[in-house]
Amino acid sequence: MAPRYDIVSQGEELLAGQAVDTNAPWISGELQGLGLRPGRVTVVGDELASIRRVLEESAQRAAVVVCTGGLGPTSDDLTRDAAAAAFGVPLEQSPEALAQIEQRYRTRSRPMPPTNRVQALLPRGAELLENRMGTAPGFVWDTGSCLLFFLPGVPFEMRPMLVEHILPRLRGRFALAPRKTVLLRCVSLAESLAGERMAGFERPGVTVGYRASFPEVQVKLHVEAGLDAAALTEEARERLGSQHVFGVGTGPLASVVGGLLRARGETVATAESCTAGRIAADLTEEAGASDYFRGGIVAYANSAKVEVCGVHAALIEQHGAVSEAVARALAEGVRARLGSDWGLAVTGIAGPGGGTAEKPVGTLHLACAGPSGTEHSCVRLPYDRLRNLSVSVALALDLLRQALLRQT
Amino acid sequence: MAPRYDIVSQGEELLAGQAVDTNAPWISGELQGLGLRPGRVTVVGDELASIRRVLEESAQRAAVVVCTGGLGPTSDDLTRDAAAAAFGVPLEQSPEALAQIEQRYRTRSRPMPPTNRVQALLPRGAELLENRMGTAPGFVWDTGSCLLFFLPGVPFEMRPMLVEHILPRLRGRFALAPRKTVLLRCVSLAESLAGERMAGFERPGVTVGYRASFPEVQVKLHVEAGLDAAALTEEARERLGSQHVFGVGTGPLASVVGGLLRARGETVATAESCTAGRIAADLTEEAGASDYFRGGIVAYANSAKVEVCGVHAALIEQHGAVSEAVARALAEGVRARLGSDWGLAVTGIAGPGGGTAEKPVGTLHLACAGPSGTEHSCVRLPYDRLRNLSVSVALALDLLRQALLRQT
Numbered sequence A, B: 001m002a003p004r005y006d007i008v009s010q011g012e013e014l015l016a017g018q019a020v021d022t023n024a025p026w027i028s029g030e031l032q033g034l035g036l037r038p039g040r041v042t043v044v045g046d047e048l049a050s051i052r053r054v055l056e057e058s059a060q061r062a063a064v065v066v067c068t069g070g071l072g073p074t075s076d077d078l079t080r081d082a083a084a085a086a087f088g089v090p091l092e093q094s095p096e097a098l099a100q101i102e103q104r105y106r107t108r109s110r111p112m113p114p115t116n117r118v119q120a121l122l123p124r125g126a127e128l129l130e131n132r133m134g135t136a137p138g139f140v141w142d143t144g145s146c147l148l149f150f151l152p153g154v155p156f157e158m159r160p161m162l163v164e165h166i167l168p169r170l171r172g173r174f175a176l177a178p179r180k181t182v183l184l185r186c187v188s189l190a191e192s193l194a195g196e197r198m199a200g201f202e203r204p205g206v207t208v209g210y211r212a213s214f215p216e217v218q219v220k221l222h223v224e225a226g227l228d229a230a231a232l233t234e235e236a237r238e239r240l241g242s243q244h245v246f247g248v249g250t251g252p253l254a255s256v257v258g259g260l261l262r263a264r265g266e267t268v269a270t271a272e273s274c275t276a277g278r279i280a281a282d283l284t285e286e287a288g289a290s291d292y293f294r295g296g297i298v299a300y301a302n303s304a305k306v307e308v309c310g311v312h313a314a315l316i317e318q319h320g321a322v323s324e325a326v327a328r329a330l331a332e333g334v335r336a337r338l339g340s341d342w343g344l345a346v347t348g349i350a351g352p353g354g355g356t357a358e359k360p361v362g363t364l365h366l367a368c369a370g371p372s373g374t375e376h377s378c379v380r381l382p383y384d385r386l387r388n389l390s391v392s393v394a395l396a397l398d399l400l401r402q403a404l405l406r407q408t
Helices: A023-034 A048-061 A079-087 A095-107 A114-120 A155-173 A191-198 A229-240 A253-264 A278-283 A302-307 A313-319 A324-338 A385-406 B023-033 B048-061 B079-087 B095-107 B114-120 B155-173 B191-198 B229-240 B253-264 B278-283 B302-307 B313-319 B324-338 B385-406
Strands: A004-010 A037-044 A064-068 A091-093 A121-123 A127-129 A138-142 A147-151 A179-186 A206-213 A216-224 A245-248 A268-272 A293-298 A342-348 A363-370 A373-380 B004-010 B037-044 B064-068 B091-093 B121-123 B127-129 B138-142 B147-151 B179-186 B206-213 B216-224 B245-248 B268-272 B293-298 B342-348 B363-370 B373-380
Touching: A004 A023, A004 A048, A023 A037, A023 A064, A023 A155, A023 A179, A037 A048, A037 B048, A048 A064, A048 A079, A048 A147, A048 B037, A064 A155, A079 A091, A079 A121, A079 A138, A079 A147, A091 A095, A095 A114, A095 A127, A114 A121, A121 A138, A127 A147, A127 A155, A138 A155, A147 A155, A179 A229, A191 A206, A191 A216, A191 A229, A216 A229, A229 A245, A245 A253, A253 A278, A253 A385, A268 A278, A268 A324, A278 A293, A278 A385, A278 B278, A293 A324, A293 B302, A302 A313, A302 B293, A302 B324, A313 A324, A324 A342, A324 A363, A324 A373, A324 B302, A342 A385, A363 A385, A373 A385, B004 B023, B004 B048, B023 B037, B023 B064, B023 B155, B037 B048, B048 B064, B048 B079, B048 B147, B064 B155, B079 B091, B079 B121, B079 B138, B079 B147, B091 B095, B095 B114, B095 B127, B114 B121, B121 B138, B127 B147, B127 B155, B138 B155, B147 B155, B179 B229, B191 B206, B191 B216, B191 B229, B216 B229, B229 B245, B245 B253, B253 B278, B253 B385, B268 B278, B268 B324, B278 B293, B278 B385, B293 B324, B302 B313, B302 B324, B313 B324, B324 B342, B324 B363, B324 B373, B342 B385, B363 B385, B373 B385
Parallel strands: A004 A037, A004 A064, A064 A147, A268 A293, A268 A342, B004 B037, B004 B064, B064 B147, B268 B293, B268 B342
Antiparallel strands: A037 B037, A091 A121, A127 A138, A138 A147, A179 A216, A179 A245, A206 A216, A293 B293, A342 A363, A363 A373, B091 B121, B127 B138, B138 B147, B179 B216, B179 B245, B206 B216, B342 B363, B363 B373
16 A cells, blocks of 8 residues: 555644635645555644644654645744654754755845744754745654655745655655556536546556536546556547547646647637626636737627627517527627637526526527638526536637637 | 634545635634634545544544535445444434435435435434535534534535534534624735734734735624724724725625616726736626626737727827827727726736836736726736736726726
8 A cells, every 4th residue: 555645734824714725735636646645634723732733643644744834934833843842852943944044035135034043943853945935944854654844835935845855755765656647628528427437447557536627627547657548548538528628638728729729820809798708818818819819899788799799780689689690690790800710709698687488597609700601509508607607618618629620 | 712613624535635625714714703713624535444533533622523525425425434433323314314315306306316315324313404405414413522513515505504503503502702704805905014004903802814815805803792893894994095995895896896886877898908808707797797887898909909999000009009098098999889988998918928128017007988087097017927917907997996986
C-alpha cells in the first residue's frame, strides 16, 4: 500500500468559514499524482494547543504531513510554536532563514520591520525550506516515521515550494509508482452519464476520477507508468462519446474554440439575448482573443435586436423573440454587421419568469452563421436561471466548435 | 466560554482534492452566528475506520459535531455505518425514514430503486431529521456531552436541514448570547485599508470580520444583543468611507445599481471594449433585469466601435481606442443607439500584452453618459488580466451608482 498523507490547514478565517480552503485540494491533487494515498485534511484555528494536538495526531497516523499557514510575523501566527511544542524542542533563530528574509526585503528595496525577525525562528533541528515568493520560510521535520512539511498559507508562495522542494524529496524517500494523469474535458454530458459510460473502465494500475465544474464534466484517468496511456485515453474518449470530449489536457471550451478559429485565421462575433455578454466574456478570457473575436451585440430588449442587430421587427412579431427565425437573424445579422467569418447567437428564457405554455422557461434557440450557411438548434434546459445561462454559453460555444470541426 | 463545535466533511472527492468543500465554511458561519466557538474541521474519505475514528475524536472534543456526506445509497456511502460503530449500536431500519423516502419518490412520480432502502437505516436510538429536498434523511445522536448531527453532503439539501432543525435545537440546548450580523459591502477599497480603518472598532460584544471577494471587500460586524447595531453600523460606514459602502445587507453591486435604476424607472445600455460583456452579464444576473437593462455592444475590435457604436474612426486614430474621447463616444453612442437613459462604457488594456509606455497595461477609461451629461474617469490597474477585468466591471458599475445617487 502506498504511504498516507495528512494535510493540516491552519487559519482562523478558514475555520470560521470566512474563507474557503483552496490549498488542501490543490496539495492533495499533487500528492495523489505522486502515488500517495490521502488520509485526512484538518482545518484548525489560531490556538496553540489545537495546532499542536493536530500535528501530534497526524504525525502518528500518516507518513507525510503537509501543514500550511501560521508562519507569518504576527501574534496569531502560531504554527512555529506549535510545531516546536509537538516535537519537544525549543525555537531557535536560523541565521540562514534570517539572511533569506533580509534578502527578500533588500530585493524589494524596503526596510525589514523588526517584527519579521520572528519568521526566522525554527524548531531546533528542523531543516529550512526557502520561500522564493515571500518572507515566511518553510521547514521540514522528520520524526523517522513521518515527514512533516510546514509551508506558508499564501497560495502563490506555497505552490512553488511544494513543487520545487517537497515533491522531489517524496519521490526520493518512497518507492512510489508514478502515475500519469490524463484530463478529458466534456461538454453536454451529465456527470452521472459519464460515470455510467466509464463503469468497468478501471483496471489494475488505472483509476478514474470525476469532477463536475458545471456545466463541464472532467474525467481524470490516473495511469501507472508502463501502461499505454494514449490507448487508454482513446478508449475513454470513445466510451464518453468523442463529440462530447472537447479537449484532452486543454484549457476550457472557449479556449479550444479560440484555438480552432486562430488556426484557421477566422473570426467570430456574438449576438446574445438571454446570455447577455457571457459568451463574449468567455471568449475573451485569454489574452490575444482579439485575433479571433471581433465583438458582439447584447440584444436584451427587442429594440436592441432590431436597432443594433438589424433583425426585422416583423420577424419578432410573427415568431416571438425566442424562436428559430430570430436566432438565425441574430447570427446572420451580427456576422454581417461586424464583418466576421462566424456569427453566433443565443435567444432564450433563462427564468424563473417569462415562460409560457408554448415556450416554457429553459427554452433556448441557438444559431451559428458561417461561410457555408447557418445552423440552428433548440433545447429545453431544466436548471435555475444562472445554471441555464451557463449551459447556454457552453452549448453555443460547442455549436461553433462542431461547425469548425466539420469545416475542412 | 461558548461551547465548541467540530465539523466533519465526508467525501473522497473532497479529500482527494477533486472538489472544494464549501459546506464546512457555510456551516461554520451559521454556528458562529449562533454564538458557538469553532474547534476543528476534518475532511475524511470513503473509509469506514477513518470516519469512525474522526467521529469518536470529535465527540470527545466538541459539544456539537456536524457531519455532512456519506448518507447516499451506494456502497461508498459509509457514514451511517461509521456512526453506528462509533456509538456501539447496530443499524436499524426506521419505518418513518422509509416512509419519507418513499414519499419523495411518489412526489416525483418515480419508482423507488430497492437500493435506496439502505438510506432508511439509522443507528439504533438515533433521532430522524427529515430531508425535504432529497432522499437521504439525516439523524441526530446525543452522547450526553455532545450532540452529533448527520446531514447529506448536497448543499441544497443540507442547508435547509441545518436552518430548520439544527439551529433551533442548539438555541434551545445552550444558553448562547445571540449575535446580530451586519454585512457592509465595499467597493474600491483594499482589504488591508478596510482593516486599518476599522482598527480599534472592536469592543466588548462587538467583533469584526473581513472577507475579500475580489474586487469587493465585505466587512461583517457581529453585535451582541442589547447593543445598538444601527449606530454601530453607521459608525463603521463612516470609518470605511460612506462612498465605498455600496450596500448594507444587500445583494452585489450590480443588483444595487439595478435597484436604483428600477426605482427611478430608468434604463442603461453598455458599451464594453476590454470587459467584453462582463458588465452586461453582471447586470442581468438577477431575474427581471429587462426592467432596467436594454442591452449593449461588445466593441472589442475597433471596427465594432465604429460600425456598431457609431464612434468616428478619426477619433480612434487621433486619440487611440483607449482614451477619454473614445470612452465618452462609446457611452454616448450606445445610449443613443439603444435609446436608454444611461450609457456606460469601458475601454482599457487588461494585459498582459498591448501596453505601451504612454498607455501601460492596466490603463482604463470609464465613461457614464446620462440625462445631464457625460462623466469620465481614468485609472491604472495593477493586477493580472482577469483581476483587471473584474475591477473594471466594479468601477464601471460604481461610476453609474455614484451618478444615480447624485441625480435627484
